Amino acid sequence: MGEKPIKGEQKAFMTGNEAVAWAALAADAEIMYGYPITPQNEVMQYWTRLAPKYDKRFLQTEDELSAGFTTVGGVLAGRRAFTATAGPGNVLMQEPMSMAEAMRIPTVVVIQQRGGPSTATVIYSQQEVTLTCFGGNGEGLRIVYSTSSHQELFDYTIKAFNTAWKYRFPTFVLADGYQAKMRESLVLYDPQAKGIEMVPTESFVGKPGTPGEDRPPAHLRNTYNTEEELFDVLSKNIREFEENAPEITEYEEFNTDDADLLLIAHGIVFRSAAMAARELAGEGQKVGYFRPITLRPFPQEELRQAAAKAKQVMVVESAYGQLLKLVKENLYGMEVPIKTHLRPGVGITPEEIVADTKKILGEGE
Amino acid sequence: MEVLPKIPKSWNLESKPHKFCPGCGHGLVLKALGQVIDELGIQDRVVFGCDIGCSLLAWDFFNVDSVQTHHGRTTPVMVGIKRANPELIVVAYMGDGGGYAIGSQHLVNAATRDDKITVLLVNNTIYAMTGGQMAPTTMPGQKTETTPYGRDVGVAGYPMMGPEMVSAITQEGAYVARGSVARFRKLKQYIKNALQNQMDERGFSFVEALSTCPTNWRTNAEKTWAFLEEQMTDQYPPGEFKTPQGKEG
Ligand SMILES: Cc1ncc(C[n+]2csc(CCOP(=O)(O)OP(=O)(O)O)c2C)c(N)n1
Ligand code: SF4
Ligand SMILES: [Mg+2]
Numbered sequence: 001m002g003e004k005p006i007k008g009e010q011k012a013f014m015t016g017n018e019a020v021a022w023a024a025l026a027a028d029a030e031i032m033y034g035y036p037i038t039p040q041n042e043v044m045q046y047w048t049r050l051a052p053k054y055d056k057r058f059l060q061t062e063d064e065l066s067a068g069f070t071t072v073g074g075v076l077a078g079r080r081a082f083t084a085t086a087g088p089g090n091v092l093m094q095e096p097m098s099m100a101e102a103m104r105i106p107t108v109v110v111i112q113q114r115g116g117p118s119t120a121t122v123i124y125s126q127q128e129v130t131l132t133c134f135g136g137n138g139e140g141l142r143i144v145y146s147t148s149s150h151q152e153l154f155d156y157t158i159k160a161f162n163t164a165w166k167y168r169f170p171t172f173v174l175a176d177g178y179q180a181k182m183r184e185s186l187v188l189y190d191p192q193a194k195g196i197e198m199v200p201t202e203s204f205v206g207k208p209g210t211p212g213e214d215r216p217p218a219h220l221r222n223t224y225n226t227e228e229e230l231f232d233v234l235s236k237n238i239r240e241f242e243e244n245a246p247e248i249t250e251y252e253e254f255n256t257d258d259a260d261l262l263l264i265a266h267g268i269v270f271r272s273a274a275m276a277a278r279e280l281a282g283e284g285q286k287v288g289y290f291r292p293i294t295l296r297p298f299p300q301e302e303l304r305q306a307a308a309k310a311k312q313v314m315v316v317e318s319a320y321g322q323l324l325k326l327v328k329e330n331l332y333g334m335e336v337p338i339k340t341h342l343r344p345g346v347g348i349t350p351e352e353i354v355a356d357t358k359k360i361l362g363e364g365e
Numbered sequence: 366m367e368v369l370p371k372i373p374k375s376w377n378l379e380s381k382p383h384k385f386c387p388g389c390g391h392g393l394v395l396k397a398l399g400q401v402i403d404e405l406g407i408q409d410r411v412v413f414g415c416d417i418g419c420s421l422l423a424w425d426f427f428n429v430d431s432v433q434t435h436h437g438r439t440t441p442v443m444v445g446i447k448r449a450n451p452e453l454i455v456v457a458y459m460g461d462g463g464g465y466a467i468g469s470q471h472l473v474n475a476a477t478r479d480d481k482i483t484v485l486l487v488n489n490t491i492y493a494m495t496g497g498q499m500a501p502t503t504m505p506g507q508k509t510e511t512t513p514y515g516r517d518v519g520v521a522g523y524p525m526m527g528p529e530m531v532s533a534i535t536q537e538g539a540y541v542a543r544g545s546v547a548r549f550r551k552l553k554q555y556i557k558n559a560l561q562n563q564m565d566e567r568g569f570s571f572v573e574a575l576s577t578c579p580t581n582w583r584t585n586a587e588k589t590w591a592f593l594e595e596q597m598t599d600q601y602p603p604g605e606f607k608t609p610q611g612k613e614g
Contacts, residue, residue, distance in 0.1 A: 059444070069434070069445060073446040073449065096438070204430075206453045209409065212377060217425075218430040222434075223417075
C-alpha cells in the first residue's frame with residue numbers, strides 16, 4: 001500500500017461530500033460503486049480524483065440497483081466497499097440492501113437526502129428516514145447513523161465501516177443536501193492516529209483452498225424451502241440485532257432533568273433544535289433536547305428516561321412525521337404529550353423553533 | 366474416444382440428485398459447466414452466481430463458492446466481485462427472463478463496459494419458475510400462461526435475439542456464442558471458450574444455451590426434443606457469434 005491519505009490530523013474547510021470521500025479513504029475503503037445523483041455527486045467526484053493515488057478503485061454503474069448489487073459483490077470479495085446515493089436512488093438501493101440485510105453483508109451506503117420523488121427537489125429534506133430505516137422487504141435490520149455536521153460526516157463514515165464489519169449488518173450514513181453541499185470546517189484524521197483500529201475485512205467467497213476438499217464451499221442464499229427455515233434464519237438475525245443494539249445505539253441530550261419541553265430532532269435539524277434549546281435555557285426556560293444519532297437501532301431506553309422527566313416533548317423534523325413515527329413507537333405506553341413542528345422538505349431555523357416553543361410554553365401557563 | 370467421468374469433480378454430491386424436473390435442460394448446462402471447471406482446473410477460484418428462476422435451484426449444486434442473488438441482479442453482483450478481486454473467475458448463471466427482461470440493463474452495460482465476466486444464460490422460451498408465463502424469448506405463436514392464444518407479435522413483440530445483440534455491442538476480445546443442450550459437446554466447448562476468455566482477460570464472455578422445460582411446455586420426451594431441435598433451433602441459430610480472433614462459428 002502507498003502513502004496514507006491523511007497523516008495525523010489536518011484542519012480542513014470543505015463540503016460534506018468531500019468530507020465523505022476523505023473519510024472513506026481514511027477508513028481504507030478499497031472500492032466505490034456509484035451512479036450520479038444530486039446532491040451526492042461530489043462524493044464520487046472526489047473519490048475518483050483521490051482514489052487512483054492510493055490504489056483504490058471505482059466503478060460507475062448503470063443505475064442504483066447495479067450500484068447496490070456491485071457493492072454487495074465487492075463486500076463478498078472481502079473488500080471495504082461502499083456507495084452513495086439519494087432520493088430515487090435510495091428507492092432503487094432498497095432491493096440490493098434487502099439482500100445485504102438478509103445475508104448479513106456489511107455494505108456501507110451514504111445517503112444525502114433530497115425532497116420528494118423523482119426530481120421534486122434535489123436540495124434537501126429529511127424524508128428518507130422511513131426508507132433508509134425500513135426500506136426493502138425485510139425487518140429493518142440495519143444500522144442508520146444520522147449526522148448533523150461535517151465533522152460527524154467524517155467521523156461516522158469511518159465508523160460505518162467498522163460497525164458494518166463488526167456486526168455484519170448493512171450500515172447507512174444518513175445526511176442531507178445541506179450537509180452535502182455546504183462548506184464547513186472540520187478536522188480530518190488518520191483513524192490510527194486517534195487510536196481507532198479498522199475492523200478487519202474477510203472474504204465471503206474465494207477463500208484459500210479448494211471448496212469441498214480443503215474447506216466447505218460458500219453457499220450463500222436467500223432461498224428457503226419452508227417458512228420455518230426462513231423463520232429460523234430471521235430469528236437468529238433479529239436476536240443478534242437486538243442483543244447488539246445497546247452497544248450500537250448513540251444519542252445526545254441536554255437539559256433533560258425536569259424539562260417543561262423536550263425537543264426531539266435528528267440530523268441537521270438537531271443543530272437548530274440545540275441552538276433553540278440553549279438560547280431558551282439561557283433565558284431561564286426549562287427546555288432541553290434529545291437527539292437520536294442512531295435511528296436504527298433507536299435509543300429507546302434513553303429516550304424514555306428523558307421523556308419521563310419532561311412535561312411534554314416536541315418532535316421537530318423536515319418531514320411530515322417520519323421521526324415522529326419512530327418517537328411514538330419508542331414512547332409507546334407513556335403519557336407524555338407529543339407536540340410537533342413538521343416542515344416536510346424545507347429547512348428549519350432555530351428562530352422558528354424558539355417561536356414555536358414560546359407559544360407552546362405560553363399556552364401551558 | 367475420450368471417456369468422460371460420469372460426474373464432474375466440481376459437483377456437490379450432497380445435493381444430488383439435483384432438484385430440476387426430469388427432462389429439464391438446466392442439469393445438462395450445469396453438467397457442461399462442471400466438466401469445464403474440472404478441465405480448466407479452476408474449482409478453487411470460480412464464483413458461481415445464480416439468479417432467481419429455476420437457476421436458483423443450483424445454489425448448492427457445485428463445490429464452488431456460490432451466491433444466489435435476486436431476479437435479474439446476478440450480473441451486477443458478479444461484476445462487483447470481479448472488480449473487487451480480478452483473480453476470481455465469475456460465472457453469472459440466469460434464465461432468459463433474468464437476463465433479457467428484468468436484468469437486461471445490467472447485461473447490456475456489463476457487455477459494453479467489457480467486464481471480464483462470463484454470463485451463462487438458459488433460454489427455455491419461458492418463465493419457468495413462476496409457472497410458464499411469456500418470456501422475452503417466447504417464440505411467435507407459442508402458447509404460454511400469459512399468451513394463451515399464442516404470442517401475437519403485433520401485441521407482445523418479437524423474441525429477443527440475445528447473442529446477436531451482445532455481439533453487436535461488445536468490443537473485439539469478447540466471446541459470444543449460442544449453444545444447445547441438444548449439442549452437448551458444442552455447448553461445453555462454448556462454455557469452455559467463454560471461461561478461457563475470462564481467464565485470458567480478453568473481454569466479456571456470453572453463452573446462451575437453448576434448453577428444455579417439459580414441465581411448462583407440457584410436452585412429452587419426444588415433443589420436448591422436437592421443439593428444441595426444430596422450432597427453437599430455427600428461430601435461434603446456434604454457433605459462435607464473436608470470438609477473440611474474430612472468427613465466426
Ligand atoms: C423483482 C422480482 N420480480 C419478479 C419475480 C418473480 N420471478 C421469479 S422467477 C421469474 C422468472 C424466471 O424466468 P427465467 O428468468 O426465464 O428463469 P427460468 O425459471 O425460466 O429458468 C420471475 C418473474 C422475482 N423473484 N423478483
Ligand atoms: S420448471 Fe422447467 S426449467 Fe424449471 S426445473 Fe422444471 S423443467 Fe426445468
Ligand atoms: Mg426461462
